[in-house]
Amino acid sequence: MTIKERVFSGMQPTGSLHLGNYLGAMVQWIQMQETHECIYCVVDLHAITVWQEPKELRHAIRQVTAAYIASGLDPKKSILFNQSQVSAHAELAWIFNCVARLGWLNRMTQFKEKAGKDRENASVGLYAYPNLMAADILAYRATHVPVGEDQKQHLELARDIAQKFNNDFREQIVAAGHEDGVFFPQPEPVITGPATRVMSLRDGTKKMSKSEPSDMSRINLMDDTDKIADKIKRAKTDMEPAPPTDIEALKARPEIDNLVGIYAALAGISKEEGLKALQDTASEGPSIFTGLKRVLTEVAVEKLGPIRAEIVRLMDDPAEIDRVLADGSARARAIAVPILADVKDIVGLIRS
Incomplete structure (x- = not known):
């Protein structure tokens, strides 16, 4: 049986989406909806693996949905919905809890990072969340998953679960009409885009993250012009007296590499062209980075300003956002059920 190419991905409604989410994932999602059948989810069940204030969670679900649409995801071209409205995710996750092995989950580095030293007080959901991620993908028999580098390990687990399910139930799968014995595909990671790993504005060795305590470490999609300008102005650089001479020299200076990469991605140019912009503007002010920060601020405001304005407009009509989610959930259930x-x-299992 031929399995149709289908894309699945999602983001958690925890905190405001930021520039790293936009450049690292959403730009690619927008492009893929022109060439693939795309399903994009607000993964609210993943969000509650740690405590969420219920009222704030509902607001965040709507705001992430608004950010999806404002960034360019079309609810008519793609399926946009929130995970908890499609019960197949949770049901399949339980079946996968019984397929996945404990040793596989013990190797997941993100649990160790998120649970920290107090692992005994972490929720079971946080521990088993990679199985739910596998269910998110395989409930639609998705073939392609746009992911960041930090989620690649979880996708490998989804592939292992798919393979083990196919092996464990091969006889039944063949009897059900899948002559090749393959029910679940091996989902392929898609790690491409203008800036697949956007780093913190305060530390060029750490990924830009919603969980970073300092809001100055990231540019949020809800930041206004003044906030964007202030954050870029205060972004960490270095004490070197001259700009990097080439891409290899740029890589050795992580904070500058990050700013050049962000500028290039937002401006739609290559990193080499971004480096040239730095070199060309290096004499503009008291710092060799004054000119780069100026042009970066200009392009960030130009690109992100309209997105923020559209999010605000959409959030003024929560009923319309709920309608989009309800419609997307119905379309998602039609595939997953x-x-x-x-x-x-x-x-x-026996079912009615």
């Missing part, structure tokens, strides 16, 4: 029904038959 038959797949889950087949899984239940293959596993041996």
Whole structure:
């Protein structure tokens, strides 16, 4: 049986989406909706693996949905929905809890990082969340998953779960009409885009993150012009007296590499051209980076200003956002429910 190419990805509604989310994922999502069948989710079940204030969570779900649309995701071209409205995610996750091995989860580095030293007080959901991520993807038999480098390990686990399910139930899968014995595809990671890893404005060795305590470390999609300008002005550089001479020299200076990369991605130019802009503007002010920060601020405001304005407009009509989510959830269920029904038959469960 031929499996149709289908894209699945999602973001958590925890905190405001930022420049790293936009450049690292959403730009690519927007492009892929022109060439693939795309399903983009607000993964609210993942969000509650750590405590969320309920009222704030509802607001965040709507705001992330608004950010999706404002950034260029079209609810008519792609399926946009929130995860908790499609129960197949949770049901398939339980089945995968019984397929995945404890040793596989013990190797997941993100749990160790998020749980920290107090692992015994972490939620079971946080520990088992990679199985839910596998269910998110495989509930739609998705073939391609745009992910950041930090999620690649979880996608590898999804591939392992798919393979083990196919192996464990090969006889039943063949009997169900899949002559090749393959029910779940091996989802392929898609790690491309203008800036697949945007780093913190305060530390060029750390990824830009919603969880970073300092808001000055990131540019949020909801930041206004003044905030964007202030954050870029205060962004960490270095004490070197001259700009890098080439890309290899740029890589050795992480904060500058990050600013040049962000500028190039927002301006739609190569990193080499971004470096040339730095070199060309190096004499503009008291710092060799004054000119780079000026042009970066200009392009950031130009690109992100309209997105912020559209998010604000959309958030003024929460009923319309809820309508988009309800419509997307219905379309998602139309795909996931038959797949889950087949899984239940293959596993041996009785259903009405």
